[in-house]
Amino acid sequence: MPNNIMGCDTAAIQLNPVIASSFNAHYYEPIPSSRYLFRSDEFWRGLDRWKDIDAELFLNHLWQEKNAITSVAALGDLIKNRISTAFLRDIEEGHQLAPMSIRLTPYVLSLIDWDNPFLDPLRRQFLPLASEKLVDHPMLKLDPMGEQNDSPAPGLTHRYPDRVLFLATNVCPVYCRYCTRSYAVGLDTDVVTKQKINAPGERWEPAFRYIEANSSVEDVVISGGDAYRLKARQITEIGERLLDIPHVRRMRFATKGLAVLPMKVQSDHDWTDAISRLSDRARKMGKSIAIHTHFNHPNEITAITAKALGILYERGVEVRNQAVILRGVNNSKQAMHRLNECLAYLNVRPYYCFQGDMIQGVETLRTSICDSIELEKATRGLIAGHNTPHFIVDLPGGGGKRDIHSYDYYDKQLGVAVYRAPAVKKDKLFLYCDPLHALSPESQALWINPESRVQLLDDVLKSAK
Numbered sequence: 019m020p021n022n023i024m025g026c027d028t029a030a031i032q033l034n035p036v037i038a039s040s041f042n043a044h045y046y047e048p049i050p051s052s053r054y055l056f057r058s059d060e061f062w063r064g065l066d067r068w069k070d071i072d073a074e075l076f077l078n079h080l081w082q083e084k085n086a087i088t089s090v091a092a093l094g095d096l097i098k099n100r101i102s103t104a105f106l107r108d109i110e111e112g113h114q115l116a117p118m119s120i121r122l123t124p125y126v127l128s129l130i131d132w133d134n135p136f137l138d139p140l141r142r143q144f145l146p147l148a149s150e151k152l153v154d155h156p157m158l159k160l161d162p163m164g165e166q167n168d169s170p171a172p173g174l175t176h177r178y179p180d181r182v183l184f185l186a187t188n189v190c191p192v193y194c195r196y197c198t199r200s201y202a203v204g205l206d207t208d209v210v211t212k213q214k215i216n217a218p219g220e221r222w223e224p225a226f227r228y229i230e231a232n233s234s235v236e237d238v239v240i241s242g243g244d245a246y247r248l249k250a251r252q253i254t255e256i257g258e259r260l261l262d263i264p265h266v267r268r269m270r271f272a273t274k275g276l277a278v279l280p281m282k283v284q285s286d287h288d289w290t291d292a293i294s295r296l297s298d299r300a301r302k303m304g305k306s307i308a309i310h311t312h313f314n315h316p317n318e319i320t321a322i323t324a325k326a327l328g329i330l331y332e333r334g335v336e337v338r339n340q341a342v343i344l345r346g347v348n349n350s351k352q353a354m355h356r357l358n359e360c361l362a363y364l365n366v367r368p369y370y371c372f373q374g375d376m377i378q379g380v381e382t383l384r385t386s387i388c389d390s391i392e393l394e395k396a397t398r399g400l401i402a403g404h405n406t407p408h409f410i411v412d413l414p415g416g417g418g419k420r421d422i423h424s425y426d427y428y429d430k431q432l433g434v435a436v437y438r439a440p441a442v443k444k445d446k447l448f449l450y451c452d453p454l455h456a457l458s459p460e461s462q463a464l465w466i467n468p469e470s471r472v473q474l475l476d477d478v479l480k481s482a483k
């Protein structure tokens with residue numbers, strides 16, 4: 019047991035002796051295929067601090083959480099001999115401008131190619147660089163969905179007749195730069211003081227009572243933050259309470275955890291058992307429980323992921339993926355197709371591909387509507403239809419999810435699309451703006467000037483009508 023390794027706080031972790039053997043235990047495993055040989059090397063040993071960490075320790079979720087990196091200083095300490103001083107300064111300065119705080123698991127940190135971090139698709143998702151920051155479109159917001167406008171109880175958003183969003187926590191196993199709840203999730207940053215929107219612990223009761231009293235609610239999304247950070251007893255409490263409500267038919271636990279901390283499924287037996295028990299009970303009641311996860315790039319998938327997803331599949335827990343289209347991460351035909359075929363192989367349904375939300379501070383990651391449509395065209399047909407994700411834009415201002423092609427009007431020159439959502443907000447028009455970097459200098463100037471912007475918006479809305 020390597021509990022004396024410099025820099026790794028292992029002493030306080032009670033290792034479960036079952037963990038090491040469970041890594042090799044018998045459960046569903048995909049039939050080996052040369053197309054799906056997920057990396058199974060001890061890749062974490064490539065970082066000096068973890069070069070003596072064995073698989074037993076690395077595969078323990080408590081060790082992963084204890085050794086998560088939560089500051090630029092700690093990151094620098096970990097990788098300073100792998101990157102230049104200038105690159106570390108670039109991260110420091112990028113972090114000072116970022117709406118999201120830093121939190122990364124050793125799993126993700128070890129998968130980043132530190133010999134080429136600038137282009138690495140995982141680094142781009144989690145670590146900002148000042149040098150890649152691009153000017154924000156003036157229509158961006160920190161809460162582009164306007165979730166707080168439709169909140170009947172703390173931590174609850176009720177926008178669509180049959181479903182609610184229940185924000186049970188405001189913390190995640192990692193923090194993504196492009197989080198749609200940049201205004202609330204994670205710790206305060208230099209540029210954003212986070213709003214308290216979740217309903218922790220005793221504050222769940224008003225949300226439960228609201229759902230009980232509204233018989234139109236059939237579907238509950240439990241999110242945050244991230245359901246991975248809920249303890250097993252909390253998963254059970256929420257799930258059982260909701261299953262006991264006769265009109266609640268479907269539940270979805272939202273978590274990026276499977277992509278960034280997959281070993282938790284193997285080592286946190288209580289958490290996995292809690293989800294499995296709920297799934298079994300739901301099925302016996304004619305209801306359903308699923309995990310909605312969030313893989314964005316095939317590099318996030320390893321043999322550890324395959325084993326975690328195998329356990330869930332064998333236990334009958336349905337897993338669906340919701341990716342976000344991110345520039346320089348997965349906006350290529352190769353990356354998107356590989357992601358979807360790997361997920362399908364592992365029995366995860368590639369359900370949604372979201373257009374990047376109009377969030378402040380991460381323009382370098384957004385694509386234009388027309389580029390995302392081209393991406394959809396390039397990938398559709400490469401894989402069976404039921405495993406082809408819907409390419410979706412979640413409309414700013416609360417119009418809900420629309421097929422990305424379904425705009426009523428799109429001015430590619432000005433980079434603005436107009437959508438309607440008659441079943442959600444009758445007669446209202448919703449705008450999605452392409453990032454400025456996708457536009458000509460002339461179009462950019464029209465958006466940046468406040469007077470021409472007002473005129474431009476007026477003209478666009480008239481044309482759409």
Ligand code: SF4
Nearest residue numbers: 190193194197243274
């Ligand atoms: S895991 Fe989800 S909720 Fe958490 S930071 Fe990432 S996108 Fe936001």
